[in-house]
Amino acid sequence: MKVSIIGCTHAGTFSAMNILKAHPDWEVSVFERNDNLSFLSCGIALWVSDRVSDPNKMFYSSPDDLAKLGAKMHMLHDVTSIDFDNKKLHVKNLENNEDFEQDYDKLVLTTGSSPIVPNIPGINSSRVQLCKNWTNATELKENAKNINSAIVIGAGYIGAELAEGYATLGKKTTLIDALPDVLAKNFDKNMSKVAEKDYIDNGVTLGLGEKVQAFEEVEDGVIVKTDKNEYKADVAVMSVGFRPNTDMYKDEFETLPNGALIVDKYMHTSKPDVFSAGDAASVFYNPTNDNQYIPLATNAVRQGILVGANIEKDTAEYIGTQSSSAVELFGRTYAASGLTAGHAKALGKKVETVSLEDNYRPEFMLSTTPVLMNLVWDPETRVIVGGALTSMYDVSQSANLLSLAIQKKVTIDELSMVDFFFQPNFDKPVNYVSALAIAAVEKAN
Incomplete structure (x- = not known):
């Protein structure tokens, strides 16, 4: 059996590892246009702000590791087109510009995502940077040594963490977002306000509810012009989200509106013998019982494992995701799983909430x-x-508890009576998650 994997970050790496573990005699070819794989980009802000022991440890695998498992590694190779009818890939070697064809029996599309780069005047300036891959990370790390100020555009997890990182380094920092709150897609307003106070208390300028309209490079920096204000800094960093890297082939498949390939519970796409996983694919979102685009490394890893399990025959079902996540900003933990009240309202889903x-x-x-x-x-x-x-206490693992509760469709009544232990070093006779569920029951009744 000949399997070709296109793209090798998280989903591609785990697909390759698990296919080869289950089928060591198969021919597995991996095509990656970069010279590295498995980079944990969630550590970029931590590295930039001097909180990573060794940047090389931000890679959990390597081309050599996969080659030792039996993979035929084609690093710095770009798949330029795919003939799905005849099961052939057209490939360009980026080192010598030679082209060749590769046939396959099974195909795994794990081409990941690309940062959203809006068509804004001046965005191509060298002083406007991105925060996504290893190349971006090394540039941001190197620049951090020399700059005195930075503007971060996008107050989601990546932008929020990067802005916090610059502030902890003593850089004059500005955080801009078109939405009215920090982390608006991850948390409701009461928690966003806590984060915003911490930013202000740590000297960060917030430009919330402001749309960036232009960048102007000047001799000693860059000016970011919004619909309300102008801000100047040594550099600006765009972190306004990601889109699936599927432009080359998305018209061949059933997709979400943004081009993410819709996959079933076994990671099959709408084409026979073609699988997908990670940021190129949809996920089944349990809180709403539908397919959504949620580009997280955790989703990519689990889906990659499932590709390996199901590449020969359907054996392991995807149980979906709650989009669980967490971040630490200025020593404070933020952790969440499932829907916020704001997200539910945007989806037209009727919910009840308690704080x-x-x-x-x-x-x-x-x-x-x-x-x-x-x-x-x-x-x-x-x-x-x-x-x-x-x-300010580490409550991150409680989000995993809530994730399991959502996964298993636990009611507020059941959560209020879960057998949590009590020990004064760790919690109260009524655990704080129990107390929250009890408050929900009281409100619901």
């Missing part, structure tokens, strides 16, 4: 810390569909 602030452990301890929490549920079934927490 609660409670100390994570008893007040008789020498210290304790408040935890601000939100819970979102379906008012008809009482099933939990989302939740979020923020605290």
Whole structure:
């Protein structure tokens, strides 16, 4: 059996590893246009702000590792077109510009995503940078040594973390977003306001609810012009989101409106013998029971594993995702899983919500810390569909608990009575997640 994998970041790497583990005698060819693979881009802001021990450890695999498993690695090779009817790839070797054809029996499309780069005047300036891959990371890290100021455009996870990183380095930092709140797509307003206060307290200028209209490169920096203000810094960094890297072949498949390939629970696309995973593909989003585009490394890894499990025959089903995530900003944890109230409203989904602030452990301890929490549920079934927490205490693993609750369609009533342990070092007689669920039950009744 001949398998070709196009693209090798998270989904491609895990597809290759798991196919070869299950079928060591198969011919597995990997095509990657870059000279590296498996880079954990979620660590870029941490590296830029001197919180990474060794940048080489941000790669969890290598071309040599996959080659040792038996893969035929074609690094710096670009697949220029695909003949799906005859099962042939047209490939260009980027080192010598030679072209060749490769036939396959099974094809895995893991071409990932590209940063969204709006068509804004001046955006091609060398002082306007991106934050996505290893090349971007090395440029940002090198620049951080020399700059005194930075403007970050996009207040999602990547932009929010990068802006926090610059601020901790003592750089004059501005964070701009067209939406009215920081992390607006990840958290509801009450938690966004906590983050915004921390930014302001740490000297960050916020340009929220402002659309960038132009960049103007000047001798000593770049001016970012929005519909409301102008900001100047040594560099600007675009981090306004990602789009699936499927332009070459998306017209051949059933896709989401943005071009992400729709895959079934076994990672099959709409074409026979063609699989997809990761940022090029859709995911099944459990809180809304439909396919959505949620480009996260965790989704890519799990889908890549499933490609390996199902490449010969359908054996392992995808159980979907809650889009669980977390970030730490200025020492404060933000963690979430599933829908926010704002996202539910945008989707036209009727939900009920409750917010609660409670100390994570008893007040008789020498210290304790408040935890601000939100819970979102379906008012008809009482099933939990989302939740979020923020605290100076590390509450990140509670988002994983909420993720499992959403996955298993746990009700607010059930969560309020889960057998959580009590020990004063760690929590109260009523665990803070239980307290949140109890507040939801009281509101629902």
